[in-house]
Amino acid sequence: xxxxxxxxxxxxxxxxxxxxxxxxxxxxxxxxxxxxxxxxxxxxxxxxxxxxxxxxxxxxxxxxxxxxxxxxxxxxxxxxxxxxxxxxxxxxxxxxxxxxxxxxxxxxxxxxxxxxxxxxxxxxxxxxxxxxxxxxxxxxxxxxxxxxxxxxxxxxxxxxxxxxxxxxxxxxxxxxxxxxxxxxxxxxxxxxxxxxxxxxxxxxxxxxxxxxxxxxxxxxxxxxxxxxxxxxxxxxxxxxxxxxxxxxxxxxxxxxxxxxxxxxxxxxxxxxxxxxxxxxxxxxxxxxxxxxxxxxxxxxxxxxxxxxxxxxxxxxxxxxxxxxxxxxxxxxxxxxxxxxxxxxxxxxxxxxxxxxxxxxxxxxxxxxxxxxxxxxxxxxxxxxxxxxxxxxxxxxxxxxxxxxxxxxxxxxxxxxxxxxxxxxxxxxxxxxxxxxxxxxxxxxxxxxxxxxxxxxxxxxxxxxxxxxxxxxxxxxxxxxxxxxxxxxxxxxxxxxxxxxxxxxxxxxxxxxxxxxxxxxxxxxxxxxxxxxxxxxxxxxxxxxxxxxxxxxxxxxxxxxxxxxxxxxxxxxxxxxxxxxxxxxxxxxxxxxx
Ligand SMILES: Nc1ncnc2c1ncn2[C@@H]1O[C@H](COP(=O)(O)OP(=O)(O)O)[C@@H](O)[C@H]1O
Ligand SMILES: [Mg+2]
Numbered sequence: 001x002x003x004x005x006x007x008x009x010x011x012x013x014x015x016x017x018x019x020x021x022x023x024x025x026x027x028x029x030x031x032x033x034x035x036x037x038x039x040x041x042x043x044x045x046x047x048x049x050x051x052x053x054x055x056x057x058x059x060x061x062x063x064x065x066x067x068x069x070x071x072x073x074x075x076x077x078x079x080x081x082x083x084x085x086x087x088x089x090x091x092x093x094x095x096x097x098x099x100x101x102x103x104x105x106x107x108x109x110x111x112x113x114x115x116x117x118x119x120x121x122x123x124x125x126x127x128x129x130x131x132x133x134x135x136x137x138x139x140x141x142x143x144x145x146x147x148x149x150x151x152x153x154x155x156x157x158x159x160x161x162x163x164x165x166x167x168x169x170x171x172x173x174x175x176x177x178x179x180x181x182x183x184x185x186x187x188x189x190x191x192x193x194x195x196x197x198x199x200x201x202x203x204x205x206x207x208x209x210x211x212x213x214x215x216x217x218x219x220x221x222x223x224x225x226x227x228x229x230x231x232x233x234x235x236x237x238x239x240x241x242x243x244x245x246x247x248x249x250x251x252x253x254x255x256x257x258x259x260x261x262x263x264x265x266x267x268x269x270x271x272x273x274x275x276x277x278x279x280x281x282x283x284x285x286x287x288x289x290x291x292x293x294x295x296x297x298x299x300x301x302x303x304x305x306x307x308x309x310x311x312x313x314x315x316x317x318x319x320x321x322x323x324x325x326x327x328x329x330x331x332x333x334x335x336x337x338x339x340x341x342x343x344x345x346x347x348x349x350x351x352x353x354x355x356x357x358x359x360x361x362x363x364x365x366x367x368x369x370x371x372x373x374x375x376x377x378x379x380x381x382x383x384x385x386x387x388x389x390x391x392x393x394x395x396x397x398x399x400x401x402x403x404x405x406x407x408x409x410x411x412x413x414x415x416x417x418x419x420x421x422x423x424x425x426x427x428x429x430x431x432x433x434x435x436x437x438x439x440x441x442x443x444x445x446x447x448x449x450x451x452x453x454x455x456x457x458x459x460x461x462x463x464x465x466x467x468x469x470x471x472x473x474x475x476x477x478x479x480x481x482x483x484x485x486x487x488x489x490x491x492x493x494x495x496x497x498x499x500x501x502x503x504x505x506x507x508x509x510x511x512x513x514x515x516x517x518x519x520x521x522x523x524x525x526x527x528x529x530x531x532x533x534x535x536x537x538x539x540x541x542x543x544x545x546x547x548x549x550x551x552x553x554x555x556x557x558x559x560x561x562x563x564x565x566x567x568x569x570x571x572x573x574x575x576x577x578x579x580x581x582x583x584x585x586x587x588x589x590x591x592x593x
Contacts, residue, residue, distance in 0.1 A: 045096025
């Protein structure tokens with residue numbers, strides 16, 4: 001389901017608990033629709049398999065008639081050849097019925113993954129704040145695979161065995177409809193049992209998927225936090241945490257396996273009542289010479305052959321319920337509202353006039369506002385410094401500019417227009433952002449600098465690298481700018497990562513620049529080094545700079561002092577010092593240190 005790109009804010013249905021297995025299954029089948037041709041080949045194969053399987057019962061009738069009851073020399077050839085033909089057809093059906101649904105299943109996995117991935121890219125920052133990354137990953141790997149199971153193996157069983165069942169029942173009906181009615185008395189009881197069992201299957205499956213998310217989460221935390229674990233010697237505690245989720249996962253699986261294992265024998269027991277009734281009546285008929293032996297043996301063979309498909313059909317319902325539970329958790333995410341995509345106010349390159357008008361902001365799920373009625377403006381090209389204690393709301397303030405979050409009240413204006421009126425992409429193109437915790441991708445330094453900018457001439461990348469003093473360390477590496485930085489940039493030091501991020505911002509050449517403690521990971525030496533690079537970068541751009549070292553903010557055109565989400569002072573460095581207020585106090589505190 002592709003959503004048409006819409007300039008206006010998208011209003012999507014709120015995610016609620018997805019109800020009804022049928023609704024989910026039908027939606028899942030929607031993913032099969034593009035491959036219905038392939039799938040049809042598979043179904044034909046399954047039908048061929050089912051019919052030839054059932055034909056075996058028919059074969060037995062003629063085998064017994066021609067070989068024993070009315071010996072016929074033709075049977076010497078006809079029977080073995082017939083058997084071979086039957087099995088060649090059965091084998092072809094088996095191949096078609098296995099390969100094509102399998103192929104379709106992988107397509108479905110791919111579509112589901114790509115839909116999920118596309119959705120992940122569109123989900124608002126607030127979603128990421130609450131959802132664990134591990135759960136998002138396990139949804140994409142584990143849950144999606146489970147869904148595929150239902151669209152391949154389960155569908156195969158469902159169709160093949162249902163067809164076999166029907167074909168066998170029809171043949172049995174032809175042989176003796178009275179007997180078949182006896183067999184069918186068990187049917188309502190079986191279908192009721194199946195409903196009860198299915199409900200359990202679904203409940204257990206949902207539990208397993210959630211616990212799979214827990215397993216991934218704890219494992220991921222421990223892998224990423226290995227240094228912290230080592231230095232705090234928290235291995236034992238961490239193992240305990242893992243054992244707990246691991247055990248919970250095992251126990252949930254255990255319940256499901258138990259339910260699966262018990263369901264089939266129970267259903268077969270019920271079916272056996274029908275079987276026993278037929279046997280009793282049939283034996284009486286044979287005793288009274290009322291029934292022919294060939295038909296009777298064929299009938300018994302068909303009835304015994306019924307048991308296999310019946311067993312698999314009962315088992316498959318477990319898989320289907322697992323898939324429904326998995327699909328439900330996937331669709332739940334797909335139905336979540338995306339980030340509002342903004343309006344259609346044209347914006348090629350902003351001048352860079354930035355203003356907050358009565359901006360208040362509260363994080364979703366909390367009551368206390370983090371920003372309260374903020375008012376300020378920055379003229380294009382000027383630098384605004386934001387100063388305040390940790391937790392006062394500085395990062396939150398600047399994150400409203402690229403619309404990571406939207407103001408709960410008031411508006412953030414760019415060039416005199418509410419930022420929500422620009423298309424989100426246009427708005428974000430105007431902003432370069434360097435934060436405290438720089439994330440680099442597992443790629444080369446060069447590609448990390450040019451990230452998201454498409455094809456950039458090598459000279460421009462190198463110029464940016466030089467300006468941000470990346471060249472200083474890159475030139476000493478064996479492959480220079482083409483050296484891979486490792487997972488999350490782990491092969492570089494914090495300061496080196498930050499310099500790469502600064503080079504990225506220089507290359508982006510956006511009219512608005514946000515530096516959120518961008519130089520915090522640099523030692524004073526390197527910081528002094530890149531001061532001139534930053535001065536170069538800041539020149540001619542509207543800059544919001546948050547810095548814990550006040551020396552970097554002294555040059556700003558205006559300084560805002562924030563306390564508990566309020567602007568308590570504003571002015572230039574000299575003005576604020578003269579005021580002898582919060583800023584002067586902060587400044588002196590740092591100076592003493
Ligand atoms: N994603 C979030 N969800 C809820 N509260 C948050 C979130 N991010 C930050 N906060 C809270 O908002 C307040 C301001 O945080 P922040 O803007 O990061 O402060 P600063 O950058 O000035 O240190 C803090 O009290 C913090 O706990
Ligand atoms: Mg911060």
